[in-house]
Amino acid sequence: MEKRATFSSTTIGILFALPMLVLIFVFFYWPSGQALFWAFTLEQPWGGGNRWVGFQNFQQLLSDPVYWNSISRSMIFGLGSTAIAMGMALILALFTDRELRGHGAYRSIFVWPYAIAAPALGLAFRFILAPEAGLLSLINQVWPGIWNPALDGNDAMIAVIIAFSWKYIGYNFIFFLSALQSIPRSLIEAAAMDGSGPARRMWDIQLPLLTPTLFFLLVINITESFQDSFGIVDIMTQGGPARATELMVYKIYFDGFKGLDYSGAAAQSIILMVLVILLTFVQFRFIERRVHYK
Amino acid sequence: MASIAIRGVRKAYAKNAVVHGVDLDIASREFIVILGPSGCGKSTLLRMVAGLEEISGGEIAIDGRVVNNLEPRERGCAMVFQNYALYPHMTVAENIGYALKVAGVPKDERRRRVEATAKIVGLEAYLDRRPAALSGGQRQRVAMGRAIVREPKVFLFDEPLSNLDAKLRVAMRAEIRRLHRRLGATSIFVTHDQVEAMTLGDRLVVMNGGRIEQVGSPAEVYNRPASRFVASFVGSPAMNLMEGTIDRHGVFVYDAERQIPIPATLDARLVGHKVALGVRAEAARLVEPGTAGSIPATVDFVEELGAGRVVHTDLDGLSFAVSLSTPNVMPAGTPVGIAIDPRDVHLFSIETGLRIEFAAGIAAPANSN
Numbered sequence: 001m002e003k004r005a006t007f008s009s010t011t012i013g014i015l016f017a018l019p020m021l022v023l024i025f026v027f028f029y030w031p032s033g034q035a036l037f038w039a040f041t042l043e044q045p046w047g048g049g050n051r052w053v054g055f056q057n058f059q060q061l062l063s064d065p066v067y068w069n070s071i072s073r074s075m076i077f078g079l080g081s082t083a084i085a086m087g088m089a090l091i092l093a094l095f096t097d098r099e100l101r102g103h104g105a106y107r108s109i110f111v112w113p114y115a116i117a118a119p120a121l122g123l124a125f126r127f128i129l130a131p132e133a134g135l136l137s138l139i140n141q142v143w144p145g146i147w148n149p150a151l152d153g154n155d156a157m158i159a160v161i162i163a164f165s166w167k168y169i170g171y172n173f174i175f176f177l178s179a180l181q182s183i184p185r186s187l188i189e190a191a192a193m194d195g196s197g198p199a200r201r202m203w204d205i206q207l208p209l210l211t212p213t214l215f216f217l218l219v220i221n222i223t224e225s226f227q228d229s230f231g232i233v234d235i236m237t238q239g240g241p242a243r244a245t246e247l248m249v250y251k252i253y254f255d256g257f258k259g260l261d262y263s264g265a266a267a268q269s270i271i272l273m274v275l276v277i278l279l280t281f282v283q284f285r286f287i288e289r290r291v292h293y294k
Numbered sequence: 295m296a297s298i299a300i301r302g303v304r305k306a307y308a309k310n311a312v313v314h315g316v317d318l319d320i321a322s323r324e325f326i327v328i329l330g331p332s333g334c335g336k337s338t339l340l341r342m343v344a345g346l347e348e349i350s351g352g353e354i355a356i357d358g359r360v361v362n363n364l365e366p367r368e369r370g371c372a373m374v375f376q377n378y379a380l381y382p383h384m385t386v387a388e389n390i391g392y393a394l395k396v397a398g399v400p401k402d403e404r405r406r407r408v409e410a411t412a413k414i415v416g417l418e419a420y421l422d423r424r425p426a427a428l429s430g431g432q433r434q435r436v437a438m439g440r441a442i443v444r445e446p447k448v449f450l451f452d453e454p455l456s457n458l459d460a461k462l463r464v465a466m467r468a469e470i471r472r473l474h475r476r477l478g479a480t481s482i483f484v485t486h487d488q489v490e491a492m493t494l495g496d497r498l499v500v501m502n503g504g505r506i507e508q509v510g511s512p513a514e515v516y517n518r519p520a521s522r523f524v525a526s527f528v529g530s531p532a533m534n535l536m537e538g539t540i541d542r543h544g545v546f547v548y549d550a551e552r553q554i555p556i557p558a559t560l561d562a563r564l565v566g567h568k569v570a571l572g573v574r575a576e577a578a579r580l581v582e583p584g585t586a587g588s589i590p591a592t593v594d595f596v597e598e599l600g601a602g603r604v605v606h607t608d609l610d611g612l613s614f615a616v617s618l619s620t621p622n623v624m625p626a627g628t629p630v631g632i633a634i635d636p637r638d639v640h641l642f643s644i645e646t647g648l649r650i651e652f653a654a655g656i657a658a659p660a661n662s663n
Contacts, residue, residue: 186379189346194393194440195367204392208383 032273038266057267066243067251067268071275074248077161078225084165086217089172090210094202096173097180107177110170118167118231125163126236149237153244156237160245163232164225172217179213180206219283226276248272296370296447296480297322298343302352305338305504312338314504315352320482325474327483327495331527335504336484337452343482344450345369356448372441373450376457378433380425380440386412387421390439397444411443414473431462438470442477449474449481455490467493488528492516500524520649522642525572531604531615533572537644540564546571546639552589552609555636557652569650570642575604575615577638580622581631588631593624607632 039057041050061067096106113121128134131148140147149156183206191201230249233239239246239254246254249272256265298320305313313335320326328336341347343354345366353360361369372393380389388395391408399407412418415435425433434454441449451470455463467490474481485491491498492512500507500515500523508520519525525533538548542565546554554571581588591607591614605616607630616632624630641650 184377184379186375186377187381189366190373190375190379190440191381191392192346192366193344193371193373194444195396196392197365197367200396204396205381 035266035269038263039270041263043262043266053263057263058271061264061267061271069243070246070248070251073157073244073246074226076157077164077229077245077247078222080157080161081164081168081225081229082218082221084161085168085221086172086214088165089169089217090176090214092169092173093176093180094206096177097206107174110173112170113167114171116167118228119235121163121167122232122235125159125166125232129159129162129236149241151241153241156241156245160229160232160236163236164229167228167232168221168224172221175213175217176210179210183209215283215287218287219280222279222283223276226272226279248275296357298448298480298482299355299358300339300343300352301355303339303342303349303354304351305335305342305347306350312504313342313350316501316504316506318499318506318509320480322480323478325481325483325494325496326499327485327491327497328499328501329485329488329491329528330501332486334501336486336501339501340373340450340452340482340484343369343448344371344373346373370447371450372444372446372448373452374437374441374454376453378425378437378454378457380433380436382425385422385424386417386428386436386439389425389436390417390443393440393444407443411439414442414476415439430458431466434458434462434466438473442473445477446479449477449479451481451483451485453485454483456485456487463490470494488530492528498528500527502527518649519572519640522570522572522647525640525642529574531575531617533574533640534578534614535570535572535642536609536612536614537568537570539568540566542566546641548589549610554589554634554639555587556639556641557636564650568644570644572640572642573634573638576617577635578614578616579633580605580616580618581633583629583631585631585633588633591630591632593626593628593630595626596622596624605630 037050040052040054042053042057043050092110129136129147129149131137131140131150136147147155149159187205187209188201191205196204226247227249229247230253233245233247233250234253237245239250248268252265252268252272255261255268259265298318300316300318300320303313303316304311316335316339318326328339330336338347342349343356345361345364345368349362353362355361356369356371381392384392387405387408390411391404394404394407408421409418412421415438417432417435417439420428420432425436428436434457437454454470455466458466470483471494483490483494485494495512497509498512498515499509502523508515508524510518510520515524515528519528519533522535526535536548538546540556541547544556544565546556546569548554548571556571583590589609591609594606594608594613597604597606602617602619603622605618605622605624607614607616614632641652642648643650
């Protein structure tokens, strides 16, 4: 007995798929198409009257040292926050995995940061890391002026990286922990019988078996660090001081909505999109092949 | 090689006791099989020897050295796990050589020893394969190789054959036996399979409910079960057990028409008491119904085993198995008589479940009233 419903008419099938297709079109293809169109034209600030300019927008961007600055800042931010978020999460998960009661509670507690909207998170960290009143004001009291994200570009970059990492540590932790717990207990015991201590077991047994999860999280973290960082930067530093935290996604917003350069911003978002696609492609092409052990 | 002494060992999880005071001395080079139903604490006991499970009470000594607080790696034991526990990301050679690598054995010697071990377990051709590319039997061999390569003082086997099919299990059984003869390491083998236990062990340890029921050679355990539990657990088909009273004539009375003579040398104090009487299926014989001294029964069904057959009979609700070597067609409901030699009878106390000893060989008169 065939239980699956089949439709003789393709129209019914299309009708069923239509709501999703409309959603995808309205929220993905249409804006992307619009951005693509704007990137190759010159858009008036007050609307109306596009002029086709070909690759001029891109040429202008790529010859602008300020734009290259934002690319390198984005790279620093992406690598730094991914390293911290994944590293910390992995360490937490490895220690949690070793005989810990109530890991169910940990799972839900650690995922909460991920549910916090970036602007709220940014605001919280703005207070936490404030040089005059936050946690680090104690350090400033001992060595005056050593920490000030409002003046020092490096401090500002560190601040946004910490805030962003904090959000993703919990997310990564949950993936790492469930991956660790899916490693059969007897494998760890066998390694213990083979004379391997806890640290050695992590390195020889647990980490290699985590590689699929490591790879997945690497892709997610890098991608998200390029896209999800806007709210944090906007609330904490507004790209400053002196463009030290002007990430690509923030610059798009700034040039577009503050500078009213729609075409330049559209070209930037196309570049960002291509960059993210490229990074993901590179990761799949060169890292994934080292991942599978089965 | 090493002797193992287990003294008053207990294990409790929170308030839940699983092993209640086990005492066992294992001689060097001995092959001990721990047999018991699932949940009897046999694996827990093994894991306490291995160091994978903390010891709640008592002590375990290997070669006279108390190991209670030693890490698994300091105890000199190797273990074969039920699910093999092979490292999926390592090749066969790496799996076997891992212990040596951890121990810091130089690469050349490592390769030499891995190759020698692979030869012993017949895996020379598979050294570069990953576990996923091996069959169940080959994985089992890798697990064995991993244990052998370290030349351990003690081998621990945690139901290593239960994931294999019947034919492979018999082959691996023989191989383990041969391996033990060759290497001579003291071995503890945990299983719930009595055939494995009988064929492998120098001595059997039968466990139930966290306690040792009996320790002895396979023949001893089979021929003189120390308790009602051992009697019913060891042997296939299980020993026939019936509860009844000993009357003053040295006769076991099951009911009005079923009375079985038992040796008259029995302790006089037992007369008038209720006991459990056990007879192995192969010790009972089928005779014509109504034969003097036989007990009446009807055939329930016959299990054909090829080499022999087991006739399951019905004693007014109690099932009683009799082994036959000659082919015999008996439809259900056929009346038969069961003849039992008094010397083949086992008696167990109802209260304690323990064996009641008597000197065999002296038969009481069959029908004295």
